Amino acid sequence: MTAPVDPPALTTTPFPNSEKQYLSGALHPQVRVPVRAIHQSATLEMVGSLTRRTSNPTVLVPDTSGPYTDPAVSIDPRRGLPHARPWLATDPCLETQTERFSARLDGAGPMPFPALPLPRRARTGQAITQMQAALRGEITPEMEFVALRENLRQADEFTLTHQHPGQSFGAAIPRVITPEFVRSEVARGRAVIPANINHPELEPTIIGRNFRVKINANLGTSIVTSSIEEEVEKMVWATRWGADTVMDLSTGKYIHQTREWIVRGSPVPIGTVPIYQALEKVSGVAEDLTWEVYRDTLIEQAEQGVDYFTVHAGVRLAHIPLSARRRTGIVSRGGSILAKWCLAHHRENFLYTHFADICEIMAAYDVTFSLGDGLRPGSIEDANDAAQFAELETLGELTRIAWDQGVQTMIEGPGHVPMQLIRENMTRQLEVCQEAPFYTLGPLTTDIAPGYDHITSAIGAAQIAWYGTAMLCYVTPKEHLGLPDRQDVRDGVIAYRIAAHAADLAKGHPGAQARDNALSQARFEFRWEDQFNLALDPEKARELHDESLPADAAKTAHFCSMCGPHFCSMKLSHDLRAGDILAGLEEKAREFREGGSQIYLDRPASEPEEVGA
C-alpha cells in the first residue's frame, strides 16, 4: 500500500426503477430523511377489444444506503460524506477542541485520512445526549429525523394497507410514529438513537422494540487478511444491501486509521469494541491492559465519531468459574480477554470498577452503550446457563447506572440457543434490564451447519425479534470459519433483512406488509420487472430467473421455467378469475330463478351422483 491513495472503488449504482426521495422536517427544517421510492409499471388488462391500463402505486421502502445511491450527489471518500446533521456545527452546547487527543495515531499507517475534522465535546455542565434531551422534554432534530424515517412518509399521508393483525407480546407500536413518541421512548430508555456528536455524516436511526427491527453488519480487518480499502467498500456494500448499523471489529494493523475512513464515509451508526484496540496497544498481552490505556482509547474513538461502544463490563471475576465446564467456554473475544485479565490479576474487571468513569466519557460525546455479552453461549449445550444469566443480571445493574448519567444503552444477547429456550431470553432481559433495547447475535438454533450459519441463525433471529429484540447482529456463511468477504456480507445482510422483516410482519408493524402485498400483486400479474425491483435483492432475483429464461420476452411471459405455460398455476388462476367464476355464479343464479326459485329439486332418475362420503 503506497501513498497518496486512490479512493476505494465503491458501488454507487442506484437500485433499479428506484428514486431517492427526501422527507423534510417540520420542527427542524434542516432535517432531510432519505427514503427509497420504487416505481411500478401499469397493469394492462384486455377488456373486450380494449386494453385497460391501471397504474400501480409507488412503494416506499427504508433506505440505509446513504448518498452513495443518490445520483445528484458526487462522493469523494477522501472528503467524507456530506453532513446529514448540519445543525451540530452551530450547537452552542458543544465546544471544538484545538487538536485531536489521538493525533499520534491519526498519522500511523499507510492511508491517513486527508481531511480530518477537529473533534467536539460537550461544554462543561452541558447534558447533550439524546436521552438527556428527551428527559428535558426536547425534541431534537435526530428525534424528528427518525420519526419520519420510521413512517417512510409525512405523518398525515399514512394509509394502512391490507395487513394481518400482529402478535407483539405487549409491545406498544403506534400506527404513526410521531417525534413526541420517539422522545418518550428515548426518555424511558426503551429506544436509543446512536448518534455521536462527532459523526455529522450520520443519517440517524432508532433502535427499540416499538420500531422496525434493525440489523447490524460486522466488518473489520484481522491480522490474517484484508485492507482498509476492502473494509470501506464492505461498509458501503453492507449499507447498500440494508445494514442499519455497521460494527468495525478490526483487530489487525492500523485499527485507528481504518476506522477514520469508515466513519467519515458512513451514513449509518458505527459501533466498535474498544478493548480490541486497547489490546493492540499492549502488544496483545491481555494481562498488561490498564484502565488508563482503555480510557485513552475511548476518548480517541469518541473523537473520531464512533456511535456506540461494546463494553464487556458484565464479565465479573465471580462469574468466570461458571464457564469452566462449558462445551465451548467463552466465545466472545472481548469476554475472553477480560476474563484472562481478571484471573491474571485476581481482581474485579476494571471495566466494571471504572464503569462510572466510562459513562462520564461517553456522555460527553453521546456515545451509546452496547453492554457486551462476554459470557454468551457459543454452543447449543451452553445455552441459558448460569454464566450467561449471571452476566445479564450485572448488565441490568449497569443499565441503571448508565441511565443515571444520561448515557443511552442497549444490551447484547446470544448466541447459540435452541428454539424452545429463545423466549426465556427475551422475557428475562425485558425484566432485568427494564426494557432497554436487546441486540442479539442470531441466535443460532443448531450447531451442525457451519457454512450455513446465516440460515441457522436467521431462524432464531426472526423469532427473538418477534418477541421484542430491537436489533439483530448478522451472521454470515463464514461464521466459525473465516473472515467474511463481499459475497458473505451480502448473504448475511439479506438473510437478516429477511429475519427482521418477518418479525415486523409478526408484530403487526403498521405498513410492514405493504411491500409483500405489492410484490405478490406484481407476481400475480406477471409484471416480472416490478417483482424483481420490489425484492430485497433485485439483481439476484433477475439473475436466477434469467438462468433458464433470459430473453426479454420472458419478462412479459405468463409463466416461468418452473412449470412452463401450460402448468403455470398463476396463469390458470387468471383464466379462472373474473370471467369464469363470476359468470358461473351469475348463470347459476339465473338458472335458480328461472327454475322457480326452489332450493330443493328432484334428482333426475338417469343420473346417479356419487359423493365422497
Next chain:
Amino acid sequence: MTAPVDPPALTTTPFPNSEKQYLSGALHPQVRVPVRAIHQSATLEMVGSLTRRTSNPTVLVPDTSGPYTDPAVSIDPRRGLPHARPWLATDPCLETQTERFSARLDGAGPMPFPALPLPRRARTGQAITQMQAALRGEITPEMEFVALRENLRQADEFTLTHQHPGQSFGAAIPRVITPEFVRSEVARGRAVIPANINHPELEPTIIGRNFRVKINANLGTSIVTSSIEEEVEKMVWATRWGADTVMDLSTGKYIHQTREWIVRGSPVPIGTVPIYQALEKVSGVAEDLTWEVYRDTLIEQAEQGVDYFTVHAGVRLAHIPLSARRRTGIVSRGGSILAKWCLAHHRENFLYTHFADICEIMAAYDVTFSLGDGLRPGSIEDANDAAQFAELETLGELTRIAWDQGVQTMIEGPGHVPMQLIRENMTRQLEVCQEAPFYTLGPLTTDIAPGYDHITSAIGAAQIAWYGTAMLCYVTPKEHLGLPDRQDVRDGVIAYRIAAHAADLAKGHPGAQARDNALSQARFEFRWEDQFNLALDPEKARELHDESLPADAAKTAHFCSMCGPHFCSMKLSHDLRAGDILAGLEEKAREFREGGSQIYLDRPASEPEEVGA
C-alpha cells in the same frame, strides 16, 4: 437424446471420514438399515511434558443416500438399485401381473428403462397396507426397519447425551423407538410409512410428529428445460444431501419414462401428482380431464412403484369462489387445474366424487395419500383465509374415508404464512385431521425476497415443524423464478435439514443434540477436520475455511482468519480453562485457610476499591 443410453453420471463418493454401517433386524433378519458413522480424531492435550490422547466417540447420523455411498456396492442405474425389501418377492398376499397396464407408455420416449420388473398388486381379499397390518397387530419388516432407523442404533445401546429438555406441544416422543411403538402410531394414523409394494429398492422411512422431522426435495422436468438424466442425477444428489423423500413433479415430455428411472434408482420414497400426467394425456386441456383418464394414470404409476400420490380432492366447487378476491389466487398447479375443470363443467371435483374408487386402487398397492392443499395461500395476504381452511375441513373428512379403507394418509399444508399465524395452522390441522401427519411447503414468512425463499421459508418451516409438522417440503432459491438446478437443490436440502433439525432440538427429540455437542466440542478443541466432517455439508465448511487459510497447517491451527491467533476467543478460553481457573480457585482457598478462615477481612487503608455501584 439417442439410444442406447449411457447411465447418468452420478455422485457416489462416500462422505469424509464416514462409514456406512447396517443395523440388522431382530424380528425380521432380512432387514438391513443404513446409518452413517462419522469417525473422529483423538483429542491431544499437553500434560506436563507428556501428550495425553483421548479418543472421541463415533457419531451416528441418519443416512438417506442409499447404496450410492456404499463403496461395497457397485450400482448400474440401468439395472436399478439392489432390493432393500427382498421379502416382497415372496409375500404370499401379493400376486404378480402378467404384463404392465402401462406397457404402451413404458416404450414411449428416448430412454426406455431396460430391466422393467413385472408389477404386483394385492391378491383379491388381501389387506396389504402398512396401516391394515398395524391394525391387525402385525409388526411388518418395514416397521422394524424404521424403528431401527429412527434410533440409529440397536435399542439396547441407547444413551442420552447432554440435551436440553424440549417443548413438544403435547407430542409423545418416547426415548427409544420400538417396532411396537411404530405399529401403534401407524395403526392410529398418526404416522405413515410410504412404501409401495412395487418399490422394493426403497429403504423405508416413517413420517409422523413423534419421529424425526423429515424433508422432501422436488425435482422434475418441465417443458422448458431439463432431461431424464438430469432429473435422475438430481434425485441421487438430493438424497445424498439429506432428502428423506423425493417428489417427481415432471410436467414436460416423457413423464412416465422419467419416473421409471427415478423409482428404480431411488432409495427413498417417491411422490407424484398424478393429475399432471393425466393433463398431458388430454393435451393440456383441463376441461377434457375425465375420471377414466385419471384412474388409468393412478394404476400406471402405482405399478411403477410410486409411494405416495398428491391428490387435490379438497378443491370443492363450492370453495372456488372463496379464492376470487385473493391477492395471488390459486398457486397450486393441481389446484388450479381442478378448479378450472369444476367451473367448466359446473360439477363437483371428480377426485372428490370418486374418492372411494381412488382409495380402492391405492390400497391394492399400498400407495399413501398426500391430500393436496390446492387452495393454499401463495402470498402473506392470503394466509389463513376462508378458502384455505374450507379445504382443510374437506381433507379431514377425506382422511376418515381413507382410513376406513386402510389407506395411509398425510395432509399437505401451506404456503405463505406470517409467523404469528403459523401456530393456528398446526392447531387446526391436528384437530380437523385427527393428527394425520402434516406436510407443509415452508411456510414462507414474507414475500419480499425472491432469490432467497429457501431462507424466508426455513424460518417458517422450523417453527411449524416444532409445533408438530411431520415433513417439510423444501423450497430452493429458485422458488417463483425458475426450475431448480443442482446447486439450488443442494441449497434447498441443506436449508431444510437445518430447519428440521432445529425443530428436533426444540421438541427434545432424544439424541438429536448429540451431533451439535460433538461438533461444538470438535470446534472448541480445534479439531478442524472433525468439525467439517460432522457438519451437514462438510465440503462447504472446508471450502469456506480454506478461502482464507488453505494450508494443511491451518487445520491444526488454534485460530481461523476471523480473528487470527491473538484474538481467537476459543484459544483464549483454552488458556483460561484448566490451569488458570482451577489454580486460581485453589490459591484463593489456600489463602482463606491460611488467613484464619475469616469471611470478612479489614480493608487495607492504602487501597481504596472502586465498585460499579
